Amino acid sequence: MTELSLNVLDIVNNSIRANANLIEITVSIHRKSDTLSIEIADNGCGMTEEELKRVQDPFYTTRTTRGVGLGIPFFQQAALSTGGSFAIKSKPGIGTRVTAIFGLSHIDRMPLGDMNSTIYTLIMANRQIDFLYTYVFDDRQFHLDTRELREILDGIPLDTPQVSNYIKEYLEENQKDVNGEYTV
Numbered sequence: 001m002t003e004l005s006l007n008v009l010d011i012v013n014n015s016i017r018a019n020a021n022l023i024e025i026t027v028s029i030h031r032k033s034d035t036l037s038i039e040i041a042d043n044g045c046g047m048t049e050e051e052l053k054r055v056q057d058p059f060y061t062t063r064t065t066r067g068v069g070l071g072i073p074f075f076q077q078a079a080l081s082t083g084g085s086f087a088i089k090s091k092p093g094i095g096t097r098v099t100a101i102f103g104l105s106h107i108d109r110m111p112l113g114d115m116n117s118t119i120y121t122l123i124m125a126n127r128q129i130d131f132l133y134t135y136v137f138d139d140r141q142f143h144l145d146t147r148e149l150r151e152i153l154d155g156i157p158l159d160t161p162q163v164s165n166y167i168k169e170y171l172e173e174n175q176k177d178v179n180g181e182y183t184v
Helices: 004-017 049-054 071-080 115-125 146-153 161-179
Strands: 022-030 035-042 085-091 095-103 130-137 140-145
Touching (some): 004 115, 049 085, 115 161, 140 161, 146 161
Antiparallel strands (some): 130 140
16 A cells, blocks of 8 residues: 555454444654554454454455455554554454554655545445544644534434535644644
């Protein structure tokens, strides 16, 4: 994959297939520690110890449509190649948490990519799932929680054109405010 946001999309699709109804995505950029971390947590079906061991094998997948599962191994390799770290924890009936930490200024770190479009697409394509997106840049951050939006909208669907446009603008404006002039 050419950018980390596409890895996030792939990992989140695993959460969706695991029947999660809440997926939390956190992107944290800390210039002082020179790290970019991405964490994806879900309340899906989780994995057994055996599945957890095998999930990092590119030749293992639970899908029947293809014989390889490259998402987790690619994400892991992308983090490790920058001097970062990778961890995956899961419990059956509880869910799964994937954490990748990248060397922010490392020459081999892929660009973050368009996280706003990734989050927007996930929300619009998965109306039955709630997303909590947190974006942190040094000491500034913002959140987008679809549970809060649903409560405020009182039954108006998130994919209604006016709401959809608001979500897109909210993501873009808040990331610009949090980042200032810095690009990832």
